[in-house]
Amino acid sequence: GDSVTQMEGPVTLSEEAFLTINCTYTATGYPSLFWYVQYPGEGLQLLLKATKADDKGSNKGFEATYRKETTSFHLEKGSVQVSDSAVYFCALSEWNTGNQFYFGTGTSLTVIP
Amino acid sequence: DAGVIQSPRHEVTEMGQEVTLRCKPISGHDYLFWYRQTMMRGLELLIYFNNNVPIDDSGMPEDRFSAKMPNASFSTLKIQPSEPRDSAVYFCASTNRGATRGTGELFFGEGSRLTVL
Numbered sequence: 258g259d260s261v262t263q264m265e266g267p268v269t270l271s272e273e274a275f276l277t278i279n280c281t282y283t284a285t286g287y288p289s290l291f292w293y294v295q296y297p298g299e300g301l302q303l304l305l306k307a308t309k310a311d312d313k314g315s316n317k318g319f320e321a322t323y324r325k326e327t328t329s330f331h332l333e334k335g336s337v338q339v340s341d342s343a344v345y346f347c348a349l350s351e352w353n354t355g356n357q358f359y360f361g362t363g364t365s366l367t368v369i370p
Numbered sequence: 371d372a373g374v375i376q377s378p379r380h381e382v383t384e385m386g387q388e389v390t391l392r393c394k395p396i397s398g399h400d401y402l403f404w405y406r407q408t409m410m411r412g413l414e415l416l417i418y419f420n421n422n423v424p425i426d427d428s429g430m431p432e433d434r435f436s437a438k439m440p441n442a443s444f445s446t447l448k449i450q451p452s453e454p455r456d457s458a459v460y461f462c463a464s465t466n467r468g469a470t471r472g473t474g475e476l477f478f479g480e481g482s483r484l485t486v487l
Binding site: 289291293299300301302303306308346350352357358360362363 | 374401403412413415418426461463467473474475476477478479480481
């Protein structure tokens with residue numbers, strides 16, 4: 258079945274460091290891929306998405322490229338800020354196969370000044 | 371546009387009491403999901419509806435949990451009787467595949483934090 262695997266956390270970085278959070282997926286068809294962010298005490302918010310191979314999603318300085326050949330969708334940011342401290346979830350949707358949404362386990366990021 | 375609205379935001383109750391959590395999805399959305407989030411188990415899908423009909427409730431932990439969607443603008447998740455291990459944050463999310471160009475990304479509410487003493 259479909260699944261999403263993302264790197265274990267927690268991740269602690271200094272401000273302005275480079276961020277990578279790895280995400281790989283298993284899917285039977287052609288899923289859409291997402292990164293969600295959850296700030297403390299809040300619900301999950303869509304950060305970015307990509308709907309087909311080689312698409313790049315980007316938002317707020319974050320980027321992720323849909324790599325079909327490696328079934329990956331790694332999240333990157335060139336220079337993190339303290340305000341980026343949150344939990345990041347990789348997810349996929351594959352509605353065409355009749356099912357719905359799959360989330361990774363989440364990766365906690367703490368950025369220290 | 372208003373987002374997904376959940377109530378209550380916080381609920382503290384005693385073991386054995388009935389708990390009802392409420393959700394108003396985004397207008398026009400035809401899918402509604404209930405998730406539970408805990409430190410130990412992460413984000414778990416409990417149940418989801420399409421056009422008010424429950425499609426998959428395999429994530430509902432046990433018979434103490436029930437969910438209804440009487441109309442397109444309202445859903446409830448009920449726990450009766452509640453137990454301390456039900457303490458968690460419960461999220462409601464909704465989507466409309468057509469409105470999201472087929473990708474069906476979920477829009478989440480702020481969550482209901484339940485504490486069962």
